[in-house]
Amino acid sequence: MTITFHGAAGTVTGSKHLIELNNGTQILLDCGMFQGLGEETEELNGHFGFNPAKIDYLILSHAHIDHCGLIPRMVAEGFKGTIFSTAPTMDLARVLLNDSAGIQESDVAYINRKREKRGQAPVKPLYTEDDVMEAMRLFKIVEYNEDFEIDPRITLCFTDAGHIIGSAAVHLSILEDGKYKQVSFSGDVGSYGDMLLKNPQTFPQADYIILESTYGDSYHKDLEPIERQLQEIIHQTCILKNGKVIIPAFSVGRTQELLFALNALELKGILPDVAYYVDSPLSEKATMVLKDHTEVYNNRVQQILKYDDDVFQFKGLKFIQSVEESVSLNDDPRPCVIISSSGMAEAGRVKHHIKNSLSNEKNTILLVGYCEPRSLGGQLMAGKKVVHIFGDEYDVRSEVKVIRSMSAHGDADDLLKFLSCQDPEQVKKIFLVHGEEHVQKIFRGKLQDAGFADIMIPEQHQTVDI
DSSP: OEEEEESSSSSSSSSEEEEOOTOOOEEEOOOOOOSSOOTTTHHHHHSSOOOOGGEEEEEEEOHHHHHHHHHHHHHHTTSEEEEEEOOOHHHHHHHHHHHHHHHHHHHOOOOOHHHHHHHHOOOOOOOOOHHOOOOOOOEEEEOOOEEEEEEEEEEEEEEEOOSSSTTEEEEEEEEETTEEEEEEEESSSSOTTTTOOOOOOOOOOSSEEEEEEEEOOOOOOSSOOHHHHHHHIIIIIIIIOOOEEEEOOOTTHHHHHHHHHHHHHHHHHHSSSSEEEEEEEHHHHHHHHHHHOGBBHHHHHHHHHHHOTTOOOEEEEEOOOOOHHHHHHHHHOEEEEEEEEEEEESHHHHHHHHHHOOOOOTTTEEEEEOOOSHHHHHHHHHOOOEEHHHTTEEOOSSEEEOGGOOOOSSSSSHHHHHHHGOOGGGEEEEEEEESSSHHHHHHHHHHHHHHHHOOOOOOOOOOEOO
């Protein structure tokens, strides 16, 4: 049996890990899109490194685009196998992939109009909405903590990873050459004590573990509660300085956590009295999916639902749909809070809001999650005083604030706690993925201190025998 790492190897996007059995059976763990990697991005997304038509099974850990975003591309290139996921992951994937296809088709139509004028051949999107429709027909739901037989030699079990709605760690029991091998893939591991979701679950003893390491060098538990930090930032910016707070936020997970925290402030009677906008049609759809799956909420949220039937709605909140409404926010001088995707500020409507707010000292750009260093959000987080947006140079005069504890990824302590159910002496090897190399090297030392002996940091397209 081999594992080949076709994505999220030395980077945090493009999750794709291919297990091939000696009998030729191929199991792909995730099929994510690369994001925020500059000029490399298009090339990376254009070539899988394997033949999609030969994949028998795809197991999806969760619905973030960097984990599911190339599934329709696989279908367009001949994949006809089964896709296994939890029910919330399937519902979210349908929303996110249709949105991704729509954006690609729109962008390609614009590009091709320019290419036609230059006498160039048209280009095609990575996939279309028809490809998404075909992909969704291949999904099969597997419940958490169910031993599901994929075929007579392979059993799958999902455990809750606590990262986003429906997220799962993947556990495979594979019979090969008369012996069982236990392979676990963490997907993305959430924080213990998440605002909305349950804690990551313990999982059976594994022989081999493919482990995310996004924050393997960090401890991002802030001392102050998130609600208090939000209240202070909004009060300082909107009430005292009469400015705007712009919050780049992923449509799935982060936006809902922000709405939950702002709703909590209203329940306490201390929500600043300004306008609040969610400028992302996708975020509204994702919020509706979360409302449909209340079973994923932790006990705290379940208790709040007994007296507040909508934990994502509060006074002054409006969801923005049209482009015209979005543009009008930039021309409105009144103080407000704008939550908009993407979370790394690399694309989408939020990039326009940042462009129009960045040079005004009254405003605040609030970053609330991981940002790839080369992305606009990453540059702002690093303290750059000049950034480029849509090819133009902008001075950073607005305040830039960060709430690190809102990351959906667990920090170093969370990752070690996730592994605490394992006997290190029985783990033959840990593969560190979904992290930057310098972070992984630091985290490797922490794992060795915890008793795990063999930790590997694989390279892109590297194959390992297990």
